Amino acid sequence: xxxxxxxxxxxxxxxxxxxxxxxxxxxxxxxxxxxxxxxxxxxxxxxxxxxxxxxxxxxxxxxxxxxxxxxxxxxxxxxxxxxxxxxxxxxxxxxxxxxxxxxxxxxxxxxxxxxxxxxxxxxxxxxxxxxxxxxxxxxxxxxxxxxxxxxxxxxxxxxxxxxxxxxxxxxxxxxxxxxxxxxxxxxxxxxxxxxxxxxxxxxxxxxxxxxxxxxxxxxxxxxxxxxxxxxxxxxxxxxxxxxxxxxxxxxxxxxxxxxxxxxxxxxxxxxxxxxxxxxxxxxxxxxxxxxxxxxxxxxxxxxxxxxxxxxxxxxxxxxxxxxxxxxxxxxxxxxxxxxxxxxxxxxxxxxxxxxxxxxxxxxxxxxxxxxxxxxxxxxxxxxxxxxxxxxxxxxxxxxxxxxxxxxxxxxxxxxxxxxx
Numbered sequence: 001x002x003x004x005x006x007x008x009x010x011x012x013x014x015x016x017x018x019x020x021x022x023x024x025x026x027x028x029x030x031x032x033x034x035x036x037x038x039x040x041x042x043x044x045x046x047x048x049x050x051x052x053x054x055x056x057x058x059x060x061x062x063x064x065x066x067x068x069x070x071x072x073x074x075x076x077x078x079x080x081x082x083x084x085x086x087x088x089x090x091x092x093x094x095x096x097x098x099x100x101x102x103x104x105x106x107x108x109x110x111x112x113x114x115x116x117x118x119x120x121x122x123x124x125x126x127x128x129x130x131x132x133x134x135x136x137x138x139x140x141x142x143x144x145x146x147x148x149x150x151x152x153x154x155x156x157x158x159x160x161x162x163x164x165x166x167x168x169x170x171x172x173x174x175x176x177x178x179x180x181x182x183x184x185x186x187x188x189x190x191x192x193x194x195x196x197x198x199x200x201x202x203x204x205x206x207x208x209x210x211x212x213x214x215x216x217x218x219x220x221x222x223x224x225x226x227x228x229x230x231x232x233x234x235x236x237x238x239x240x241x242x243x244x245x246x247x248x249x250x251x252x253x254x255x256x257x258x259x260x261x262x263x264x265x266x267x268x269x270x271x272x273x274x275x276x277x278x279x280x281x282x283x284x285x286x287x288x289x290x291x292x293x294x295x296x297x298x299x300x301x302x303x304x305x306x307x308x309x310x311x312x313x314x315x316x317x318x319x320x321x322x323x324x325x326x327x328x329x330x331x332x333x334x335x336x337x338x339x340x341x342x343x344x345x346x347x348x349x350x351x352x353x354x355x356x357x358x359x360x361x362x363x364x365x366x367x368x369x370x371x372x373x374x375x376x377x378x379x380x381x382x383x384x385x386x387x388x389x390x391x392x393x394x395x396x397x398x399x400x401x402x403x404x405x406x407x408x409x410x411x412x413x414x415x416x417x418x419x420x
Contacts, residue, residue, distance in 0.1 A: 002041045003105035005404070006098055006127075007034060008114035010090055011080045013048040015059065015067060017295060024230050024267075025322040026134045028298075029196050029396075030110055031061070036397030038064025045104075047094055049083075050075055070094055083113055084154055090117045095124065106130055106404050112137075112155060115162030128167035128407050133159065133176070134319050138183040143317040143339060145233035145358075160184055167407045170194050170400065172320040173341045192406075194399035195344065197391045198325040203302050205331035205385060212306035223258045223371045226308040228301065228323050229315075230267035231274050236314030236337065237262050238277060239358050243314075245284045246364035254371060255289065263293045263304065305330035309377060310370055313342060314355075314363065321345040325391055328352065328384035333377055335366055351387035352380060 007030060014031040034044040043064055050069035053076070059067040072089040073082075094117055098104060108130045109118040115131045122129035137151035137159055144150060163169060163184045169191045171177035177193050180186040206212065213220055225244075229235045240260065248255045266273050274292065281290045296304065305311060311327035313336035320341035324334045328345075334352035336342040348354040355366055370377055 003404075003408075004043045004102060005034075005037070005045070006104040006107045007044055007046045008048075008094065008107060008109040008118045009046060009111065010049045010070065010114045010117055011083050011111060013051060013067065014046055014061060015048075015055075016051075017297065025196075025320070026110055028322055029132075029134070032197065032199060032393045033396055033400060034065045035062045036393045037401060038062060040397060040401065042401065047097065049073075049078075049086075049090060051078070052076075068097060070097060080113075084116075084158070087113060087116045091120045094118070095121045098125070103127070105408060108132070108400075108404075109162070110134060112159045112162055115166070116158050119162065119165045122165065128411060129165055130168045130170060130403060130407060131162050131166040132170045132172075133180070134172075135317070136176075136179060136183065136319075139179050139317050139340065140234065145236065145238075145316050148233040148316075166190065167411070168192055168403050170403055172196055173344045175340055175343060176319055192399075192403045194396060194403065195391060196320045196322060196325075197393035197396040198322065198329050198388055200329060200389065200392050202299070203305070203326045203329035203388075206302060206306055208331075209306055209309075212303040215303055216307050218259065218307050219257070221257060223254055224261070224308045225259070225310045225312055225367060225371075226261045226263065226304060226327075227312050227314075228263045228304070228327075229313075231262070231264045231277065232267040233273070234316050235264075236316060236358065237264075238280065239314040239360060239363060240312050241277060241280055241284065241286065241290060242360035243363035243367060244286060244289060246360050247368050248286070248289065250364065251368045251372075254368060258289050258371075260286075260290045261293060261304070261308070262290060263296060265295045301326065302330050305332050308332050310335055310367065312367075313337065313346075314358065315339065315342065316358065318342050318345075324352070325388050329388040331381045331385050333370070333380035333384050335363070335370070345391075347383060347387045350380070351384040 009030050038044050046067045061067045070093040073086040107118045107122050107127050109115040110132050111134050118129050137155040141150045163186050171193050177191045180191050181188050227240050244260050305327045311332050311334050313324045318340045324345040327334050328351050334346050336346045338354035338356050346352040
C-alpha cells in the first residue's frame with residue numbers, strides 16, 4: 001500500500017530515550033517500524049501526548065515519518081498510571097488533529113490507552129482501527145513479581161473494549177495471539193502475528209568482546225553478566241541480584257572476576273526502585289560485584305552487549321523481549337525466563353538458555369555453569385547471531401503493511417457487497 005497511517009502512542013513518545021521513565025521496547029518498535037514502512041512508500045504520522053513544554057507541534061522524525069503532539073492534561077508530571085484520566089481529552093484532541101486533513105487509511109494504536117483514544121475517531125470517521133497490545137493486564141496479573149501490584153480492573157475493561165473495536169489485532173508471537181483469543185475473547189480471524197525485529201545494521205558482533213571491553217575499560221578476563229531495561233519489579237532485576245548472591249555463595253571462586261551490570265532507570269511510579277535495589281545489594285554484600293549504570297543512548301548499547309558474557313532477561317512476562325534480540329545480534333548469548341515472547345526471541349539451547357520460573361537458585365546454577373563453559377558460550381554466540389538474523393525490522397514492516405492491506409481489502413469487499 002502507499003497510503004497514510006495515523007499511529008497512536010500517547011503514553012510515551014518515540015522522541016524519548018528507551019530505558020527512561022515509561023519509554024522502552026514499544027518506543028523502539030513504533031519508531032523502527034514507522035521508518036521501515038515509510039521507506040516502503042507509506043506516510044506515517046505518530047500522534048503522542050506532549051510531555052515537554054518546549055516541544056513543537058510537529059517534529060520531522062525521519063523521511064516520511066512525523067511526530068505530532070496532542071495536548072491533554074498537565075504537560076509535566078503525568079504518569080502512565082494517571083493517563084487514563086485524560087483519555088477523553090486525548091480522544092478529542094486526536095479527532096481534531098485529523099479532522100479536515102487528507103484521510104488516513106488506517107489508525108494503528110499501541111498499548112490499551114492509545115486504543116481507547118483511537119476508538120471514537122475510528123467510529124466517527126469510518127477509519128479501521130488496528131491495535132497492538134504490547135503487554136496485557138490479564139497476562140501480567142497471572143505472572144506478577146513478589147509484592148508487585150496487579151494491573152487495575154480499569155485497564156482490563158479498557159483492553160477488552162479495544163479488542164472488540166479493532167478491525168485487526170497484531171500480536172508479537174503465537175503465544176500472544178493465543179492470549180488475545182483465550183483471555184480477551186478475540187476472534188481468531190482478527191488476530192495476526194507479526195514478529196518484532198532488531199536493527200541488524202546497528203546491533204552486530206562488531207570487532208568482538210575484547211575490543212568492546214577495551215573501549216569500556218572492562219577487564220578482559222572478567223565474568224560479565226548484564227541486565228538492560230527499565231528498573232521495575234516486572235522486569236526482574238531483583239531476581240538477577242539474588243541469583244548473583246546465590247552464585248557467589250555456592251561458587252565463591254567466581255567472585256573475584258564477576259561483574260554484574262544493571263543498566264537502566266526507574267519506570268513510572270517506581271521512582272525509588274533503583275535505590276531499593278542498591279540497598280539490597282549492600283545488604284547482600286555484593287557491592288563489589290553489582291554495578292548500576294543509568295540508561296544509555298542506543299548507539300552505546302552494542303558495545304555493552306558485546307562486552308558481556310551473558311545478557312539476562314529475567315522478566316515475569318514479556319510480549320517479546322527486544323533486549324534479548326539486540327544482545328543476540330551482537331553475538332552474546334541470552335539467559336531469559338521461559339515466558340511469553342521470550343520463547344520466540346531466544347532459541348533455547350541454540351542462542352541462549354530459557355529458565356523456568358524465578359527461583360534465584362535455579363538461575364544461579366544456569367549462570368554459573370555457563371560462565372565456566374566458554375566453549376558452550378562460543379557455540380551459543382554463533383547460534384545467537386544466526387537466530388537474530390531472521391528478525392530484521394524490514395520483515396516487521398512488510399508484515400504490518402500486509403495486515404493493513406488485508407483489512408482495507410476486506411472493507412472494500414464489504415462496501416461493494418452492500419452497494420449491490
